[in-house]
Amino acid sequence: MIADETTDRAGEWTERQKAVLDVVLALLVEIGDAVTMTAVARRASCSKETLYKWFGDRDGLLSATVQWQASKVHVAAFDRNTLDAGSLEARLAEYAANWLRVISGERSIALNRVAISHAGAARSTLGDIVLRHGRFALGKRMMPVLEAGAEKGLIAFDDREEAFRTFFGLIARDVQIRLLLGDTLAMDEAAIIADAARATRQFLALYAPEARPVQTRPRLRTLT
Amino acid sequence: MIADETTDRAGEWTERQKAVLDVVLALLVEIGDAVTMTAVARRASCSKETLYKWFGDRDGLLSATVQWQASKVHVAAFDRNTLDAGSLEARLAEYAANWLRVISGERSIALNRVAISHAGAARSTLGDIVLRHGRFALGKRMMPVLEAGAEKGLIAFDDREEAFRTFFGLIARDVQIRLLLGDTLAMDEAAIIADAARATRQFLALYAPEARPVQTRPRLRTLT
Protein backbone atom coordinates (compact mmCIF):
# COMPACT_ATOMS: atom_id res chain seq x y z
CA MET A 1 0.00 0.00 0.00
CA ILE A 2 1.49 3.24 -1.11
CA ALA A 3 0.36 6.82 -0.67
CA ASP A 4 -1.46 8.23 -3.65
CA GLU A 5 -1.20 12.01 -3.42
CA THR A 6 -4.03 12.86 -5.73
CA THR A 7 -6.90 11.45 -3.73
CA ASP A 8 -5.67 10.78 -0.24
CA ARG A 9 -7.73 11.92 2.67
CA ALA A 10 -5.13 11.09 5.28
CA GLY A 11 -4.36 14.72 5.94
CA GLU A 12 -7.99 15.37 6.78
CA TRP A 13 -8.20 13.22 9.88
CA THR A 14 -7.65 14.24 13.47
CA GLU A 15 -5.16 12.41 15.63
CA ARG A 16 -8.09 10.79 17.42
CA GLN A 17 -9.49 9.51 14.16
CA LYS A 18 -6.10 8.16 13.15
CA ALA A 19 -5.87 6.34 16.46
CA VAL A 20 -9.21 4.71 15.67
CA LEU A 21 -8.00 3.70 12.21
CA ASP A 22 -4.93 2.09 13.80
CA VAL A 23 -7.32 0.04 15.92
CA VAL A 24 -9.22 -1.03 12.81
CA LEU A 25 -5.95 -2.07 11.21
CA ALA A 26 -4.95 -4.14 14.21
CA LEU A 27 -8.33 -5.83 14.31
CA LEU A 28 -8.25 -6.54 10.58
CA VAL A 29 -4.91 -8.27 11.04
CA GLU A 30 -6.29 -10.30 13.94
CA ILE A 31 -9.73 -11.32 12.68
CA GLY A 32 -10.06 -10.01 9.14
CA ASP A 33 -13.44 -9.03 7.76
CA ALA A 34 -15.07 -10.51 10.86
CA VAL A 35 -14.28 -7.19 12.51
CA THR A 36 -17.46 -5.61 13.86
CA MET A 37 -18.26 -2.00 14.52
CA THR A 38 -18.82 -3.01 18.13
CA ALA A 39 -15.32 -4.46 18.37
CA VAL A 40 -13.78 -1.33 16.88
CA ALA A 41 -15.74 0.95 19.20
CA ARG A 42 -14.84 -1.07 22.28
CA ARG A 43 -11.12 -1.32 21.52
CA ALA A 44 -10.87 2.30 20.46
CA SER A 45 -12.96 3.58 23.42
CA CYS A 46 -15.19 5.33 20.96
CA SER A 47 -18.93 5.14 20.49
CA LYS A 48 -20.45 3.57 17.42
CA GLU A 49 -22.44 6.72 16.83
CA THR A 50 -19.19 8.64 16.54
CA LEU A 51 -17.77 6.04 14.17
CA TYR A 52 -20.77 6.46 11.92
CA LYS A 53 -20.53 10.21 12.19
CA TRP A 54 -16.85 10.25 11.19
CA PHE A 55 -16.75 7.56 8.54
CA GLY A 56 -20.29 7.17 7.26
CA ASP A 57 -20.73 3.43 7.33
CA ARG A 58 -18.72 0.23 7.67
CA ASP A 59 -17.43 0.41 4.10
CA GLY A 60 -16.39 4.00 4.68
CA LEU A 61 -14.48 3.01 7.77
CA LEU A 62 -12.68 0.27 5.86
CA SER A 63 -11.89 2.61 2.97
CA ALA A 64 -10.44 5.14 5.37
CA THR A 65 -8.34 2.39 6.90
CA VAL A 66 -6.81 1.47 3.56
CA GLN A 67 -6.01 5.10 2.83
CA TRP A 68 -4.55 5.65 6.26
CA GLN A 69 -2.32 2.62 5.98
CA ALA A 70 -1.22 3.62 2.50
CA SER A 71 -0.32 7.10 3.67
CA LYS A 72 2.25 5.57 6.01
CA VAL A 73 4.25 4.02 3.19
CA HIS A 74 6.59 6.34 1.41
CA VAL A 75 8.78 5.63 -1.54
CA ALA A 76 12.00 7.49 -2.06
CA ALA A 77 12.38 9.65 -5.13
CA PHE A 78 15.23 9.17 -7.54
CA ASP A 79 17.66 11.47 -9.29
CA ARG A 80 17.11 11.29 -13.00
CA ASN A 81 20.31 13.10 -13.87
CA THR A 82 22.70 10.68 -12.25
CA LEU A 83 21.09 7.47 -13.45
CA ASP A 84 23.49 4.89 -14.81
CA ALA A 85 23.39 1.12 -15.22
CA GLY A 86 24.42 0.54 -11.63
CA SER A 87 21.99 2.95 -10.07
CA LEU A 88 19.18 1.81 -12.38
CA GLU A 89 19.62 -1.73 -11.18
CA ALA A 90 19.89 -0.60 -7.58
CA ARG A 91 16.79 1.53 -7.90
CA LEU A 92 14.73 -1.18 -9.51
CA ALA A 93 15.87 -3.70 -6.93
CA GLU A 94 14.89 -1.28 -4.22
CA TYR A 95 11.40 -0.87 -5.65
CA ALA A 96 11.13 -4.63 -5.95
CA ALA A 97 12.24 -5.22 -2.40
CA ASN A 98 9.87 -2.59 -1.08
CA TRP A 99 7.00 -4.14 -2.99
CA LEU A 100 7.79 -7.57 -1.61
CA ARG A 101 7.91 -6.12 1.90
CA VAL A 102 4.52 -4.53 1.38
CA ILE A 103 2.75 -7.56 -0.07
CA SER A 104 4.17 -9.91 2.55
CA GLY A 105 3.30 -7.60 5.42
CA GLU A 106 0.39 -8.71 7.55
CA ARG A 107 -1.40 -5.39 7.14
CA SER A 108 -1.35 -5.48 3.37
CA ILE A 109 -2.47 -9.09 3.41
CA ALA A 110 -5.36 -8.24 5.71
CA LEU A 111 -6.40 -5.24 3.65
CA ASN A 112 -6.21 -7.07 0.36
CA ARG A 113 -8.27 -9.90 1.82
CA VAL A 114 -11.00 -7.54 2.93
CA ALA A 115 -11.01 -5.72 -0.37
CA ILE A 116 -11.12 -8.94 -2.36
CA SER A 117 -13.96 -10.31 -0.29
CA HIS A 118 -15.93 -7.12 -0.95
CA ALA A 119 -15.00 -6.93 -4.61
CA GLY A 120 -18.05 -8.84 -5.75
CA ALA A 121 -20.45 -6.54 -3.92
CA ALA A 122 -21.94 -3.85 -6.08
CA ARG A 123 -21.41 -0.96 -3.75
CA SER A 124 -17.91 -1.44 -2.44
CA THR A 125 -15.07 0.64 -3.77
CA LEU A 126 -12.48 -1.09 -1.62
CA GLY A 127 -11.04 -3.03 -4.51
CA ASP A 128 -10.48 0.14 -6.51
CA ILE A 129 -8.89 1.86 -3.55
CA VAL A 130 -6.54 -1.03 -2.86
CA LEU A 131 -5.54 -1.25 -6.50
CA ARG A 132 -4.98 2.47 -6.70
CA HIS A 133 -2.75 2.36 -3.64
CA GLY A 134 -1.15 -0.91 -4.63
CA ARG A 135 -0.34 -2.09 -8.08
CA PHE A 136 -1.19 1.20 -9.82
CA ALA A 137 0.67 3.38 -7.34
CA LEU A 138 3.73 1.18 -7.75
CA GLY A 139 3.47 1.51 -11.51
CA LYS A 140 3.18 5.26 -11.29
CA ARG A 141 6.33 5.49 -9.23
CA MET A 142 8.39 3.07 -11.21
CA MET A 143 7.49 4.34 -14.64
CA PRO A 144 9.74 7.43 -14.51
CA VAL A 145 12.65 5.18 -13.59
CA LEU A 146 11.95 2.88 -16.51
CA GLU A 147 11.64 5.80 -18.87
CA ALA A 148 14.82 7.41 -17.64
CA GLY A 149 16.59 4.09 -18.06
CA ALA A 150 15.35 3.85 -21.62
CA GLU A 151 16.37 7.40 -22.41
CA LYS A 152 19.85 6.66 -21.18
CA GLY A 153 19.97 3.57 -23.35
CA LEU A 154 20.21 1.26 -20.38
CA ILE A 155 17.06 -0.70 -21.18
CA ALA A 156 14.79 -0.89 -24.17
CA PHE A 157 11.11 -1.59 -24.62
CA ASP A 158 8.32 -0.97 -27.09
CA ASP A 159 5.63 -0.54 -24.49
CA ARG A 160 6.54 0.75 -21.06
CA GLU A 161 3.31 -0.52 -19.46
CA GLU A 162 4.02 -4.03 -20.71
CA ALA A 163 7.58 -3.77 -19.44
CA PHE A 164 6.34 -2.68 -16.04
CA ARG A 165 3.77 -5.48 -15.88
CA THR A 166 6.44 -8.04 -16.68
CA PHE A 167 8.72 -6.68 -13.98
CA PHE A 168 5.76 -6.81 -11.61
CA GLY A 169 5.28 -10.47 -12.47
CA LEU A 170 8.97 -11.24 -11.98
CA ILE A 171 8.92 -9.57 -8.57
CA ALA A 172 5.86 -11.12 -7.03
CA ARG A 173 5.65 -14.38 -9.00
CA ASP A 174 3.38 -16.58 -6.88
CA VAL A 175 4.02 -14.83 -3.57
CA GLN A 176 0.95 -12.69 -3.22
CA ILE A 177 -1.69 -15.21 -4.20
CA ARG A 178 -0.16 -17.80 -1.90
CA LEU A 179 -0.04 -15.45 1.05
CA LEU A 180 -3.61 -14.28 0.44
CA LEU A 181 -4.81 -17.89 0.37
CA GLY A 182 -3.16 -18.56 3.68
CA ASP A 183 0.01 -20.35 2.61
CA THR A 184 2.98 -20.05 4.91
CA LEU A 185 5.71 -18.65 2.74
CA ALA A 186 8.95 -17.54 4.28
CA MET A 187 9.56 -13.94 3.28
CA ASP A 188 12.23 -12.79 5.65
CA GLU A 189 14.47 -9.85 4.80
CA ALA A 190 17.15 -12.05 3.23
CA ALA A 191 14.61 -13.74 0.96
CA ILE A 192 13.16 -10.39 -0.02
CA ILE A 193 16.53 -8.94 -0.92
CA ALA A 194 17.48 -12.04 -2.91
CA ASP A 195 14.13 -12.14 -4.72
CA ALA A 196 14.31 -8.47 -5.57
CA ALA A 197 17.81 -8.89 -6.97
CA ARG A 198 16.79 -11.93 -9.00
CA ALA A 199 13.74 -10.17 -10.43
CA THR A 200 15.80 -7.12 -11.34
CA ARG A 201 18.50 -9.14 -13.05
CA GLN A 202 15.91 -11.10 -14.98
CA PHE A 203 14.09 -7.95 -15.98
CA LEU A 204 17.27 -6.27 -17.16
CA ALA A 205 18.23 -9.37 -19.12
CA LEU A 206 14.90 -9.45 -20.89
CA TYR A 207 14.96 -5.76 -21.67
CA ALA A 208 18.61 -5.20 -22.40
CA PRO A 209 19.08 -2.83 -25.31
CA GLU A 210 19.82 -4.57 -28.57
CA ALA A 211 22.93 -2.52 -29.30
CA ARG A 212 24.52 -3.67 -26.12
CA PRO A 213 27.54 -5.96 -26.67
CA VAL A 214 26.38 -9.57 -26.33
CA GLN A 215 29.31 -10.75 -24.29
CA THR A 216 28.64 -8.27 -21.52
CA ARG A 217 25.27 -9.78 -20.88
CA PRO A 218 24.70 -11.34 -17.51
CA ARG A 219 25.14 -15.03 -17.45
CA LEU A 220 21.59 -16.28 -17.49
CA ARG A 221 22.45 -19.36 -15.53
CA THR A 222 22.88 -17.18 -12.46
CA LEU A 223 19.29 -16.09 -12.63
CA THR A 224 17.73 -19.05 -10.91
CA MET B 1 -8.74 -24.83 -10.77
CA ILE B 2 -7.39 -28.16 -11.83
CA ALA B 3 -8.27 -31.66 -10.77
CA ASP B 4 -5.96 -33.10 -8.15
CA GLU B 5 -6.28 -36.86 -8.42
CA THR B 6 -4.87 -37.72 -5.04
CA THR B 7 -7.53 -36.15 -2.87
CA ASP B 8 -10.53 -35.44 -5.04
CA ARG B 9 -13.92 -36.46 -3.85
CA ALA B 10 -15.70 -35.62 -7.08
CA GLY B 11 -16.26 -39.24 -7.89
CA GLU B 12 -18.10 -39.74 -4.62
CA TRP B 13 -21.04 -37.49 -5.35
CA THR B 14 -24.37 -38.40 -6.87
CA GLU B 15 -25.71 -36.64 -9.90
CA ARG B 16 -28.17 -34.86 -7.63
CA GLN B 17 -25.38 -33.61 -5.42
CA LYS B 18 -23.40 -32.42 -8.41
CA ALA B 19 -26.43 -30.50 -9.63
CA VAL B 20 -26.56 -28.79 -6.25
CA LEU B 21 -22.87 -27.92 -6.47
CA ASP B 22 -23.47 -26.36 -9.89
CA VAL B 23 -26.08 -24.18 -8.25
CA VAL B 24 -23.60 -23.12 -5.60
CA LEU B 25 -21.09 -22.25 -8.31
CA ALA B 26 -23.61 -20.14 -10.16
CA LEU B 27 -24.59 -18.31 -7.00
CA LEU B 28 -20.96 -17.71 -6.03
CA VAL B 29 -20.40 -16.09 -9.42
CA GLU B 30 -23.50 -13.92 -8.95
CA ILE B 31 -23.22 -12.82 -5.34
CA GLY B 32 -19.97 -14.22 -4.00
CA ASP B 33 -19.64 -15.12 -0.35
CA ALA B 34 -23.01 -13.49 0.31
CA VAL B 35 -24.50 -16.79 -0.83
CA THR B 36 -26.74 -18.22 1.91
CA MET B 37 -27.71 -21.79 2.57
CA THR B 38 -31.32 -20.68 2.08
CA ALA B 39 -30.52 -19.31 -1.37
CA VAL B 40 -28.79 -22.54 -2.37
CA ALA B 41 -31.63 -24.69 -1.07
CA ARG B 42 -34.25 -22.61 -2.85
CA ARG B 43 -32.50 -22.51 -6.21
CA ALA B 44 -31.56 -26.18 -6.09
CA SER B 45 -35.02 -27.28 -4.86
CA CYS B 46 -33.35 -29.01 -2.00
CA SER B 47 -33.92 -28.72 1.74
CA LYS B 48 -31.37 -27.17 4.05
CA GLU B 49 -31.47 -30.28 6.18
CA THR B 50 -30.33 -32.30 3.19
CA LEU B 51 -27.58 -29.83 2.41
CA TYR B 52 -26.26 -30.20 5.95
CA LYS B 53 -26.61 -33.95 5.77
CA TRP B 54 -24.63 -34.13 2.51
CA PHE B 55 -21.95 -31.54 3.08
CA GLY B 56 -21.70 -31.06 6.83
CA ASP B 57 -21.73 -27.30 7.12
CA ARG B 58 -21.36 -24.19 5.01
CA ASP B 59 -17.58 -24.50 4.79
CA GLY B 60 -17.98 -28.12 3.72
CA LEU B 61 -20.36 -27.12 0.97
CA LEU B 62 -17.93 -24.49 -0.28
CA SER B 63 -15.04 -26.95 -0.15
CA ALA B 64 -17.03 -29.46 -2.16
CA THR B 65 -17.81 -26.76 -4.69
CA VAL B 66 -14.12 -25.98 -5.21
CA GLN B 67 -13.33 -29.64 -5.68
CA TRP B 68 -16.25 -30.15 -8.05
CA GLN B 69 -15.23 -27.19 -10.19
CA ALA B 70 -11.62 -28.35 -10.25
CA SER B 71 -12.63 -31.83 -11.34
CA LYS B 72 -14.09 -30.34 -14.50
CA VAL B 73 -10.78 -28.91 -15.67
CA HIS B 74 -8.45 -31.35 -17.36
CA VAL B 75 -4.95 -30.78 -18.62
CA ALA B 76 -3.59 -32.76 -21.52
CA ALA B 77 -0.59 -35.00 -20.93
CA PHE B 78 2.55 -34.65 -22.99
CA ASP B 79 4.83 -37.09 -24.78
CA ARG B 80 8.24 -36.97 -23.22
CA ASN B 81 9.90 -38.93 -26.02
CA THR B 82 9.12 -36.54 -28.83
CA LEU B 83 9.93 -33.34 -27.00
CA ASP B 84 12.01 -30.87 -28.99
CA ALA B 85 12.49 -27.10 -28.87
CA GLY B 86 9.37 -26.47 -30.91
CA SER B 87 7.12 -28.76 -28.95
CA LEU B 88 8.54 -27.59 -25.62
CA GLU B 89 7.64 -24.05 -26.50
CA ALA B 90 4.22 -25.11 -27.75
CA ARG B 91 3.58 -27.14 -24.64
CA LEU B 92 4.62 -24.40 -22.26
CA ALA B 93 2.55 -21.86 -24.15
CA GLU B 94 -0.40 -24.18 -23.92
CA TYR B 95 -0.03 -24.51 -20.16
CA ALA B 96 0.33 -20.75 -19.91
CA ALA B 97 -2.78 -20.11 -21.99
CA ASN B 98 -4.79 -22.63 -20.01
CA TRP B 99 -3.71 -21.03 -16.77
CA LEU B 100 -4.70 -17.59 -18.01
CA ARG B 101 -8.08 -18.96 -19.07
CA VAL B 102 -8.59 -20.43 -15.62
CA ILE B 103 -7.63 -17.38 -13.60
CA SER B 104 -9.65 -15.02 -15.78
CA GLY B 105 -12.73 -17.24 -15.68
CA GLU B 106 -15.55 -15.97 -13.53
CA ARG B 107 -15.77 -19.23 -11.59
CA SER B 108 -12.16 -19.23 -10.59
CA ILE B 109 -12.37 -15.59 -9.63
CA ALA B 110 -15.42 -16.27 -7.47
CA LEU B 111 -13.85 -19.30 -5.82
CA ASN B 112 -10.56 -17.54 -5.12
CA ARG B 113 -12.44 -14.61 -3.62
CA VAL B 114 -14.37 -16.84 -1.27
CA ALA B 115 -11.27 -18.75 -0.27
CA ILE B 116 -9.28 -15.59 0.32
CA SER B 117 -12.01 -14.06 2.42
CA HIS B 118 -12.06 -17.18 4.58
CA ALA B 119 -8.29 -17.53 4.73
CA GLY B 120 -8.00 -15.51 7.92
CA ALA B 121 -10.50 -17.69 9.76
CA ALA B 122 -8.92 -20.37 11.88
CA ARG B 123 -11.12 -23.22 10.80
CA SER B 124 -11.41 -22.83 7.05
CA THR B 125 -9.40 -25.04 4.75
CA LEU B 126 -10.67 -23.36 1.62
CA GLY B 127 -7.41 -21.55 1.01
CA ASP B 128 -5.47 -24.80 1.11
CA ILE B 129 -7.92 -26.48 -1.22
CA VAL B 130 -7.82 -23.67 -3.74
CA LEU B 131 -4.02 -23.57 -3.66
CA ARG B 132 -3.82 -27.31 -4.06
CA HIS B 133 -6.12 -27.20 -7.08
CA GLY B 134 -4.58 -24.03 -8.40
CA ARG B 135 -1.00 -22.96 -8.21
CA PHE B 136 0.31 -26.24 -6.83
CA ALA B 137 -1.61 -28.43 -9.26
CA LEU B 138 -0.28 -26.34 -12.15
CA GLY B 139 3.24 -26.77 -10.80
CA LYS B 140 2.80 -30.51 -10.51
CA ARG B 141 1.71 -30.77 -14.12
CA MET B 142 4.28 -28.47 -15.58
CA MET B 143 7.29 -29.76 -13.71
CA PRO B 144 7.72 -32.95 -15.80
CA VAL B 145 7.74 -30.77 -18.92
CA LEU B 146 10.42 -28.51 -17.48
CA GLU B 147 12.47 -31.50 -16.44
CA ALA B 148 12.16 -33.17 -19.81
CA GLY B 149 13.17 -29.92 -21.45
CA ALA B 150 16.24 -29.72 -19.26
CA GLU B 151 17.16 -33.33 -19.92
CA LYS B 152 17.01 -32.67 -23.63
CA GLY B 153 19.22 -29.63 -23.20
CA LEU B 154 16.51 -27.26 -24.34
CA ILE B 155 16.45 -25.23 -21.16
CA ALA B 156 18.67 -25.02 -18.14
CA PHE B 157 18.09 -24.20 -14.49
CA ASP B 158 19.66 -24.79 -11.11
CA ASP B 159 16.39 -25.09 -9.26
CA ARG B 160 13.31 -26.32 -11.06
CA GLU B 161 10.90 -24.93 -8.46
CA GLU B 162 12.41 -21.46 -8.88
CA ALA B 163 12.19 -21.80 -12.64
CA PHE B 164 8.55 -22.77 -12.39
CA ARG B 165 7.76 -19.90 -10.04
CA THR B 166 9.36 -17.44 -12.45
CA PHE B 167 7.39 -18.81 -15.36
CA PHE B 168 4.27 -18.53 -13.19
CA GLY B 169 5.08 -14.86 -12.58
CA LEU B 170 5.68 -14.21 -16.28
CA ILE B 171 2.34 -15.80 -17.15
CA ALA B 172 0.05 -14.11 -14.68
CA ARG B 173 1.99 -10.88 -14.03
CA ASP B 174 -0.61 -8.56 -12.50
CA VAL B 175 -3.66 -10.26 -14.02
CA GLN B 176 -4.94 -12.29 -11.11
CA ILE B 177 -4.63 -9.71 -8.36
CA ARG B 178 -6.33 -7.10 -10.54
CA LEU B 179 -9.21 -9.39 -11.43
CA LEU B 180 -9.65 -10.44 -7.80
CA LEU B 181 -9.81 -6.80 -6.73
CA GLY B 182 -12.49 -6.10 -9.28
CA ASP B 183 -10.52 -4.47 -12.05
CA THR B 184 -11.88 -4.80 -15.55
CA LEU B 185 -9.08 -6.34 -17.53
CA ALA B 186 -9.68 -7.52 -21.04
CA MET B 187 -8.69 -11.16 -21.23
CA ASP B 188 -10.26 -12.34 -24.45
CA GLU B 189 -8.89 -15.37 -26.29
CA ALA B 190 -6.57 -13.30 -28.45
CA ALA B 191 -5.05 -11.58 -25.42
CA ILE B 192 -4.62 -14.92 -23.67
CA ILE B 193 -2.82 -16.48 -26.62
CA ALA B 194 -0.57 -13.47 -27.03
CA ASP B 195 0.22 -13.31 -23.31
CA ALA B 196 0.96 -17.01 -23.15
CA ALA B 197 3.31 -16.74 -26.11
CA ARG B 198 5.06 -13.72 -24.64
CA ALA B 199 5.51 -15.40 -21.27
CA THR B 200 6.87 -18.54 -22.91
CA ARG B 201 9.35 -16.64 -25.07
CA GLN B 202 10.50 -14.64 -22.08
CA PHE B 203 10.86 -17.76 -19.98
CA LEU B 204 12.84 -19.57 -22.66
CA ALA B 205 15.09 -16.56 -23.11
CA LEU B 206 15.84 -16.40 -19.39
CA TYR B 207 16.49 -20.12 -19.14
CA ALA B 208 18.20 -20.80 -22.44
CA PRO B 209 21.06 -23.23 -22.04
CA GLU B 210 24.41 -21.54 -21.94
CA ALA B 211 25.84 -23.63 -24.76
CA ARG B 212 23.23 -22.43 -27.14
CA PRO B 213 24.62 -20.19 -29.91
CA VAL B 214 24.05 -16.57 -28.98
CA GLN B 215 22.93 -15.44 -32.43
CA THR B 216 20.03 -17.83 -32.48
CA ARG B 217 18.51 -16.23 -29.46
CA PRO B 218 15.18 -14.60 -29.92
CA ARG B 219 15.41 -10.91 -30.40
CA LEU B 220 14.52 -9.56 -27.01
CA ARG B 221 12.98 -6.46 -28.42
CA THR B 222 10.09 -8.55 -29.67
CA LEU B 223 9.25 -9.61 -26.18
CA THR B 224 7.27 -6.55 -25.19
Next chain:
DNA sequence: GCCGAACCGTAACGTACGGTACGGTTTGAT
Protein backbone atom coordinates in the same frame (compact mmCIF):
# COMPACT_ATOMS: atom_id res chain seq x y z
C1' DG C 1 -19.25 30.47 34.08
C1' DC C 2 -22.55 29.33 30.33
C1' DC C 3 -23.92 26.88 26.41
C1' DG C 4 -23.97 24.08 22.38
C1' DA C 5 -21.46 20.60 20.05
C1' DA C 6 -19.02 16.46 20.27
C1' DC C 7 -18.40 12.25 22.20
C1' DC C 8 -19.00 8.02 25.27
C1' DG C 9 -21.27 3.85 26.98
C1' DT C 10 -25.25 1.52 26.53
C1' DA C 11 -29.70 0.20 24.84
C1' DA C 12 -32.75 -0.64 21.22
C1' DC C 13 -34.32 -1.69 16.50
C1' DG C 14 -34.79 -4.39 12.51
C1' DT C 15 -32.93 -7.68 9.80
C1' DA C 16 -30.38 -11.65 8.75
C1' DC C 17 -28.71 -16.33 8.70
C1' DG C 18 -26.39 -20.82 10.15
C1' DG C 19 -28.16 -24.67 11.80
C1' DT C 20 -31.98 -27.81 13.72
C1' DA C 21 -36.69 -29.61 13.94
C1' DC C 22 -41.01 -31.16 12.00
C1' DG C 23 -44.79 -33.00 9.18
C1' DG C 24 -45.59 -34.77 4.90
C1' DT C 25 -44.08 -36.90 0.50
C1' DT C 26 -41.14 -39.72 -2.25
C1' DT C 27 -38.05 -43.44 -3.05
C1' DG C 28 -36.04 -47.88 -2.89
C1' DA C 29 -35.73 -52.45 -0.93
C1' DT C 30 -38.19 -56.44 0.46
Next chain:
DNA sequence: ATCAAACCGTACCGTACGTTACGGTTCGGC
Protein backbone atom coordinates in the same frame (compact mmCIF):
# COMPACT_ATOMS: atom_id res chain seq x y z
C1' DA D 1 -48.30 -53.72 -0.48
C1' DT D 2 -45.33 -52.51 3.55
C1' DC D 3 -41.82 -50.08 5.72
C1' DA D 4 -37.77 -47.44 6.67
C1' DA D 5 -34.80 -44.08 4.80
C1' DA D 6 -34.20 -40.07 2.22
C1' DC D 7 -35.72 -35.81 0.98
C1' DC D 8 -38.64 -31.44 0.59
C1' DG D 9 -40.73 -27.14 2.17
C1' DT D 10 -41.36 -24.68 6.03
C1' DA D 11 -40.96 -23.25 10.75
C1' DC D 12 -38.20 -22.47 14.57
C1' DC D 13 -34.09 -21.39 17.53
C1' DG D 14 -30.35 -18.78 18.97
C1' DT D 15 -27.10 -15.68 17.83
C1' DA D 16 -25.28 -11.88 15.51
C1' DC D 17 -24.58 -7.26 13.80
C1' DG D 18 -25.16 -2.82 11.11
C1' DT D 19 -27.28 1.14 12.30
C1' DT D 20 -29.85 4.50 15.18
C1' DA D 21 -31.30 6.45 19.65
C1' DC D 22 -30.62 8.10 24.31
C1' DG D 23 -28.92 10.06 28.70
C1' DG D 24 -24.94 11.73 30.61
C1' DT D 25 -20.23 13.65 30.35
C1' DT D 26 -16.61 16.24 28.27
C1' DC D 27 -14.78 19.77 25.42
C1' DG D 28 -14.20 24.16 23.20
C1' DG D 29 -15.67 28.82 22.20
C1' DC D 30 -17.36 33.01 23.98
